[in-house]
Amino acid sequence: MAVDEGVAPAAKTDGEGTVHRLKPNAVGLLGVVFMAVATAAPITAMTGNVPFMVSSGNGIGAPASYLVAMVVLAIFSVGFTSMAKHITSTGAFYGFISYGLGRTAGLASGLLATFAYVVFEPALIGIFSTFATTTLKDQTGLHLPWWSFAVLMLAVNAFGTWFGVSVAEKLLVVLLATEVTVLAAMAVSVAFHGGGPHGFTFAPVDPVNAFKGTSAGLGLFFAFWSWVGFESTAMYGEESRDPKRIIPKATMISVLGVGVFYVFVSWMAILGNGETEAVAAASSANPLAMFFNPTERYVGHWAVDVMQWLMITGSLACGMAFHNCAARYLYALGREGVLPSLQRTVGRTHARHGSPHIAGLVQTAVSAVLLGAFWIAGKDPYTGTYVLLAILGTMAILVVQAVCSFAVLAYFRSHHPESRHWFRTFTAPLVGGIAMLAVVVLLVSNMGAAAGPESGSLVLKATPWLVALVAAAGVGCAQYLKRRSPERYALLGRTVLEETKER
Numbered sequence: 375m376a377v378d379e380g381v382a383p384a385a386k387t388d389g390e391g392t393v394h395r396l397k398p399n400a401v402g403l404l405g406v407v408f409m410a411v412a413t414a415a416p417i418t419a420m421t422g423n424v425p426f427m428v429s430s431g432n433g434i435g436a437p438a439s440y441l442v443a444m445v446v447l448a449i450f451s452v453g454f455t456s457m458a459k460h461i462t463s464t465g466a467f468y469g470f471i472s473y474g475l476g477r478t479a480g481l482a483s484g485l486l487a488t489f490a491y492v493v494f495e496p497a498l499i500g501i502f503s504t505f506a507t508t509t510l511k512d513q514t515g516l517h518l519p520w521w522s523f524a525v526l527m528l529a530v531n532a533f534g535t536w537f538g539v540s541v542a543e544k545l546l547v548v549l550l551a552t553e554v555t556v557l558a559a560m561a562v563s564v565a566f567h568g569g570g571p572h573g574f575t576f577a578p579v580d581p582v583n584a585f586k587g588t589s590a591g592l593g594l595f596f597a598f599w600s601w602v603g604f605e606s607t608a609m610y611g612e613e614s615r616d617p618k619r620i621i622p623k624a625t626m627i628s629v630l631g632v633g634v635f636y637v638f639v640s641w642m643a644i645l646g647n648g649e650t651e652a653v654a655a656a657s658s659a660n661p662l663a664m665f666f667n668p669t670e671r672y673v674g675h676w677a678v679d680v681m682q683w684l685m686i687t688g689s690l691a692c693g694m695a696f697h698n699c700a701a702r703y704l705y706a707l708g709r710e711g712v713l714p715s716l717q718r719t720v721g722r723t724h725a726r727h728g729s730p731h732i733a734g735l736v737q738t739a740v741s742a743v744l745l746g747a748f749w750i751a752g753k754d755p756y757t758g759t760y761v762l763l764a765i766l767g768t769m770a771i772l773v774v775q776a777v778c779s780f781a782v783l784a785y786f787r788s789h790h791p792e793s794r795h796w797f798r799t800f801t802a803p804l805v806g807g808i809a810m811l812a813v814v815v816l817l818v819s820n821m822g823a824a825a826g827p828e829s830g831s832l833v834l835k836a837t838p839w840l841v842a843l844v845a846a847a848g849v850g851c852a853q854y855l856k857r858r859s860p861e862r863y864a865l866l867g868r869t870v871l872e873e874t875k876e877r
Contacts, residue, residue: 405547406610406624407631412546413603413699414632415692416639417553417685418501423596424640425661430823431593434649435583437641439597442584444633446809447601450775451629453782453803455622458608460790462617466608467774468706472867473789474781478856480867482848483774484707489844490770491700492737493763494603496744498693499527500759505689509682520755524745527690531697532738549691553684554635556677560665561642563672570645570668577649578641592823595816599768600636603695604628605775609702643668700737705730710865712851753828761825762833765817770841772814779807 427436457470467487472480503520511517534545564570577583587593607624610617644652646668655664669677708720720733748759786799793799818838822829855863 402615403620403624403627406607406620407627408546408550409610409695409698410604410607410624410628411632412550412691412695413606414601414628415498415688416550416632416635417557417681417688418498418692419600419636420557420639420643421662421665421681421685422501423600424643425656425664427593427596428644428653428656428664429661430588431596432584432587432590433593433653434578434644435580435586435590436593436597437578437637437644438581438584439593440600440633440636440640441579442581442594443597443601444629444637446806446813447598447604447629447633448626449802450779450806450810451605451625452798453779453806454605454608455625456793456795456798456803457782457785458621458625459618460785460793462608462621466605466703467778468703469867470608470778470785471774471781474783474785475777477863477866478849478852479777479781481712481852482845483777484703484867485844485848485851486770486841487774488700488703488707489841490767490774491696491703492740493744493767493770494696495531495693495700495737496741496748497760497763497767498689498696499524499741499745500748500755500763502527502686502689502693504754504756504760505682505686509686513679513682521745521749524755527693528738528742530690531694531741532734534694534698546691546695549687553688553691556669556681556684557635557639559673559677560646560669560681561639564642564646564668567672569642571648571651572645574645575649578644579637589820589823591816592820595813595820595824597636598772598813598816599764601629601632602768602771603692603699604632605778606695606699609699646672697734697737697741701730701734704733704736708733710862710867712855712862712866757827758831762828762831762837765821765824765834766837766840769814769817769837770844772810772817773841773845776807776810776814779803779810783807 424436427439428434432439454470457474461469461473468480468484471483503523506523507518507520568574584590584594584597605625607621607628610621643665646652647655647664651667652664655661655667660666665681666678669681704720705723708716709722720730720736722732723730744763745759748755748762751758753759753762780803782803783800786794817824821834821837825831825834828834852863852866855866
């Protein structure tokens with residue numbers, strides 16, 4: 375079916391009626407990669423996670439943790455991308471799991487994934503506001519309340535989603551390029567200077583050291599946390615050119631490219647300080663010194679100032695990417711008419727831009743409410759809002775990733791015998807699913823340590839129960855539809871471009 379690339383057409387579903395479709399052919403391979411990498415927020419992952427991993431996790435084995443995580447996530451992605459070659463769904467996990475394990479498991483997983491991305495945006499707004507207030511005060515002496523930056527980021531995110539994925543892509547390309555450049559400049563400079571004050575050592579990338587230290591489990595969890603959102607590549611399939619080819623490639627590029635970058639930058643940061651000195655810097659009152667010290671020594675003080683500003687733009691890029699993900703999940707659930715009112719609201723696309731504009735506005739409103747609630751409760755935007763909501767969202771998305779692996783197994787047992795393969799469609803998803811469950815266990819057992827000063831928070835204690843409640847709500851809703859509205863139940867997870875090049 376030929377489609378005008380300038381509009382977003384309605385598309386037939388399996389049942390009666392039509393659904394609105396996102397603008398096709400709006401983004402290419404690099405655009406999808408940038409959108410996925412933005413959710414990882416390299417500069418936030420490095421400056422925010424690595425010092426904590428070094429001081430309280432597996433010490434100098436932090437880069438090795440990233441190496442282990444990269445291998446595990448690459449194995450997971452083998453099965454994930456095998457399914458992406460057959461199914462293109464804006465709901466990503468929602469569509470994949472619906473086809474693999476059935477509509478009930480699909481809706482439960484779809485709600486969990488939506489919930490995760492919904493809370494990720496206000497989490498990133500929290501850390502963005504902290505970086506912005508701190509940097510502005512340190513470098514200009516001007517002090518503005520953190521909530522003023524929160525309002526700014528809410529507006530930028532809403533703007534990006536309203537005008538479509540191509541606008542968001544352009545903004546993210548600029549933001550990502552700058553943050554990656556300054557981190558790479560530090561790492562390459564350390565390498566060119568012979569590996570820092572004590573020379574080169576391969577101990578930080580020895581996989582054995584990933585399982586040593588004060589709390590190896592905590593270090594490994596933070597390594598996996600640094601990749602959260604990489605699977606969002608699948609969400610842009612409907613808006614991409616040739617999704618059956620682009621989405622699998624973009625996913626692997628995101629996992630392996632980000633992984634190599636994380637390993638190299640964290641390794642050079644440790645060598646640039648010296649192993650003992652890196653642990654001391656990470657454990658000091660200013661843990662960011664672990665990155666600032668080698669940057670100033672080998673690049674220049676100007677690069678430290680730039681890095682502080684790029685920590686702001688990096689968290690902005692990450693929050694923007696999560697906003698796009700949340701809007702697309704809300705849209706994917708809404709357009710199938712789980713509730714008829716949703717199909718007429720969040721399930722609609724903009725007539726001109728082909729964007730999930732209403733879903734984006736709903737996500738903005740939800741983020742504002744959550745930020746307001748944490749503000750009223752007196753929570754710090756970083757140690758309270760960011761940490762607590764990030765842990766909550768990460769637990770939800772890790773559970774969905776594990777379920778998705780098993781969905782791949784089930785899907786290829788009953789579909790596409792010509793595509794079955796002992797590794798791609800069996801061993802890889804099986805190992806990936808088990809590994810994802812192990813990471814969930816790591817998170818549950820290290821939640822208190824990861825939350826730091828908020829270890830006694832009611833939100834933290836309620837986290838596993840909230841995740842279980844959302845999943846149970848999905849199961850209950852699906853079963854209700856199955857009994858009372860089978861025609862709507864039949865549509866769950868089925869608005870996909872399966873086995874077709876239809877654009």
